[in-house]
Amino acid sequence: MGAASDSPAPARTRGGATRWAVLARSPLVGPLVALLVAVVVFAVITDTFLRPTNLSLILQQSVVIGILAVAQTIVILTAGIDLSIGAVAVLGTIVLAKVGGEHGPLVAIVAAAAVLAVVGLVNGALVAWVHLPPFIVTLGVFTAMYAATQLYAGSQVYPxxxxxxxxxxxxxxxxxLTITTGVLAMLLLYLLAWYVLSHTAAGRHLYAVGGAPEAARLTGIRSGRVLVITYLVAGVVAVVAAWAALGRIPNADPNAYQNANLETITAVVIGGTSLFGGRGSVLGTLVGTLIVAVLRNGLTQAGVDNLYQNIATGALVIAAVALDQVSRRRVQT
Known part of the structure; x- marks a missing residue:
């Protein structure tokens, strides 16, 4: 009886150890630990970081970049990149403001969604069907959208x-704690994106196109269509970001969010999504977005100059990409 009663314990221990090992290998663990460490550090070195008003500010400041980072995540999962997403969102704010002032908010939202969806469709078509590199395509579209926004706005700010x-x-x-409906919209968007990527065929196809394009082709996945839809969806998501931007600051400024493209890439990479496609999650991106917001807010609270903040953020991105490279090499070997 003694031997029989003692035997289950090692099995549970091994099972628990296995579960911990699987958890430790999750790409979400690293970003979560980094976020926790950042919160603890800034809570120790400043007296104001953990105040509810400051935590509310961090959440509100992360909304626009956080929403755009959803779009950036799905594009990067296909082994692409979207350097135009910030400029596209700014164009959306101008369309919302101008059309809204002339024809009402509902028409403005529909018009902005149509315009930004077309831009996403152009990005996707050039990448998928003309086979141009995503970096070149979206860089060109970024330049064109910035100029088009200035022309459409007449270089004016629209209240x-x-x-x-x-x-x-x-x-x-x-x-x-005070938050905005924009924060809730961002969280709901992440939840929706997580469900689609994790529990639908469309999500599996997207991962396959980014991680194993040849295998995806051999299994009958229409990679071109997946890419076009991905960039199209990214354009539509940018409409939500544009709407949230007007909620943050009720002025449509053609010069706003000039660094949004790089900030979204930063959030995605820090969140554990591979720049080489096929690996990562939007939940990691959400954590990455919060890490960037916490880092900037905490350094500001500590009195660190904005230029040094940019250096710290850049170093963090390089470290995240380096870790991704090491991880890929281990998987390949």
């Missing part, structure tokens, strides 16, 4: 009246 177009800036209080 937006309080109403449906600023609705994503509505504040909600939960105890001592």
């Amino acid at each position: 937006v009246a309080k109403g449906p177009l600023t609705w994503l800036g509505t504040k909600l209080s939960f105890g001592g």
Whole structure:
């Protein structure tokens, strides 16, 4: 009886060890640990970091980049990149403001969605069917969109009246924490993207196209169509970011968010998504977005100059890519 009763314990130990080993290898663990360490460090070196008002500010500041990072994630998972996503979102803010002022918010949202979807469709078509490198395509579209936005806006800033177009800036209080409807929209978008990528055939196809394109072709996946849809969806997501931007600041400025392209890539890479495609998750991107927001906010609270903040962020990106390279080599060997 004694021997029989003792035998299950090692099995549970081995099972627990196995589960911990699997958890430790998860690409989400590293970003979560980094986020926790950053929070602890800034909580120790500053007196204001953990105040509810500051935590609320961090969440609100992460909304626009966080939403755009969803679009950047699905593009990078296909082994692509979208350098135009920030400029496309800024164009969306101008369309929302100008059309909204003339024809109302509903028409403005539909018009912005149509325009940005067309831009995404052009990106996808050039990458998938003309077989141009995503870097070159989206860099060219970035330049064109920046110029087109300036021309369409007449280099002017358009104020937006309080109403449906600023609705994503509505504040909600939960105890001592105040967030906006934009934060909730961002979280819902991440939840939706996670479900699609993890639990649908479309998500599996997207990972396959990015991680094993030849195998995807041999299994009958239409890679071109997957790429076109991916860039199209990225354009539509940019509409949500543009809407959230007007909720943050009710002015459509053609010069806004000039670094959004790089900031979204930073969030995606720090969140553990491979720049080589086929590996990563939007949940990691959400954590990466929060890491960047916490880092900038904490360094600001500590009185660190913005230039040094950029150096720290750049070093973090390089470290994340280096770790990704090492991880890929281990998998290949």
